[in-house]
Amino acid sequence: MTDAPLSNDRGSVTLPATAAETSPERPWPVRHLSPKIRDFIARLPEVWVEGQVLNVKRWKHMVFLTLRDTDEQMSLKVTVPATELDALGGSLNDGARVVIHAKPTWWMKNGDLQMMGDAMRAVGLGDLLARLEALKEALAAEGLFDADRKRELPLVPTLVGLVCANQGDAEHDVVENAQRRWPSVRFEIRRVTVQGARCVPETTAAIRELDAHPEVDVIVVARGGGSFEDLLPFSDEQLVRVAGATATPLVSAIGHEKDSPLLDLVADYRASTPTDAGKRIVPDAAIERDTIAGLIADARHAMTARIDREHAGLAQFRSRPVLTYPERMLDPFRDQLSRVHDASGRALVGILTAADAAARELAARLTALSPQGTLDRGYAVARTASGEVVRDASALAAGDALHLRFAAGTADAEVTATHG
The missing domain is CATH 2.40.50.140 (Nucleic acid-binding proteins)
Structure with missing residues (x-):
């Protein structure tokens, strides 16, 4: 369809047929x-x-x-x-x-x-409850509310992240009760809108920011009481998933004891009120001091009792006759040592006597087998000039030089003739 010409102060013009054809x-x-x-x-x-x-x-x-x-x-x-x-x-x-x-x-x-x-x-309230229950069942099926996902809160946090209303008593209840119990605790506070359309985006952003803070040890999301509709943002799926994904332990303190938004189920700890959250996130310094004092007293009592028992045992041990005259402990061993000494002397004499007889016998055998013994009986050993022992006369020739060894002394000789 072609657009009809339109009139303006510049006269009749034909307009572009499509938006793509328009220009300045x-x-x-x-x-x-x-x-x-x-x-x-x-x-x-x-x-x-x-x-x-x-x-x-x-x-x-x-x-x-x-x-x-x-x-x-x-x-x-x-x-x-x-x-x-x-x-x-x-x-x-x-x-x-x-x-x-x-x-x-x-x-x-x-x-x-x-x-x-x-x-x-x-x-109606029934419709909202039905939707909330359906979301609760879906998130539970994913394991988002499982007990094994819950983390222990730090014993003594140095910095607490607090998400609370811009105006209200929740901030005062948490901070006042926490610092009353543990005066040195510090807070990193993010104030947000806690109901209406801005609640979910502002609260999720605050939780993410505190979770990324390197010094924050625990995060508390706190809000005072309100109607069921006012607390609905704290059952929002996005908010619940962000809370469940934090690496920092999270405490939910929404409303009063009877209120139970889904944030309570995903949190690592559910506080019944902001006041309860302030008391839960830190220990009571007075109680801890009393506990330490009690432990010191118990340790001192236990140590004193142990020393007394050991002292009494030592006194009883020292009163025994064996410790009054300790040399008596050696009497049974003196006779035993004397017997062992005599027996070892006799054994040594026996060993030496047997060894002497064996040595004499071996010496006699050695003498009998020694070449010197043969020489002593009138024999001589003849060697050639090269030092070889002559065993066969045929190995000699007339004129060969010989070296003769006798039982006492040596002599040199010359072969004049050999006889086979």
Whole structure:
């Protein structure tokens, strides 16, 4: 479809057929763009949308309100028939949760996007509880609430991260009770909005920031009491998952004893109140001093009793006759030593006598077998000039020089003849 020429102060011109064809020299005027936006939005389907109502204004047969997201800073303008408000009782307070059946509509005159509703229902407590229970079961199935994921709180934290309201008693209750018990404890405080659409993003950001702080030993998320709807952000899935992913132990102190948002289930410790959290995160210095004093006294008593027992035992031991005359302990060993001494003397004499006889026998054998003994009986040993012993006369020749050894002395000789 070709756009008809439009007139302006520069005369009749033909507008670009598509948005891609527009340029600084050939733009679309607002009166041309606005209907296109209206036609595009008109093709969007009707939808059921949920949120919190704000700024409710009634004018004749229509009601105008702002529908705000429960978790994010986003909102829509909505118009519904006054009869729908009357069906809810005729009043709708800011912060109430509703679902509205509406269709997006573009108002060309002022370029405003609104939702035109034709039905509105309040989100009852039963609906919220059902959704909360379904989320609780899903997170529990993932193991997010398991007891083995719980971590022990530090015995004596030096720096406590505290997430609390900008104004309220929770901060005072935690800090006052903690410092009363342990005066040296320090706090790193992040003040956030603790209800409404800003609660979840601000609280999750504060938890992440404190978890990344290298000196923070434990994180406390604290809020005073409130209605069920006021505490709903602390059951938000995103907030619960961020709390469950912290590396720093986390304490939940939301509301009062009867309140139990999902943050309580994922936290490492659930405090019934902010006051209880202040007492739980640090030990009581007075009690610890008394405990230490008691342990010192017990140790001193135990040591004194042990020394007394050992002293009494030593005195009893020293009173025994064996310690009065300790030399008596040696009497039985003197006779034994004398017997052993005599026996060892006799044994030594026997050993020496046998050794002497064996030596004499061996000497006699050695003498009998010694070459000297043979020489003593009148024999001689003949050697050639090279020193070889002559055993066969045929190995000699006339004129060979010989060296003769006798039992006493030696002589040199010359072979004159040999006889076979």
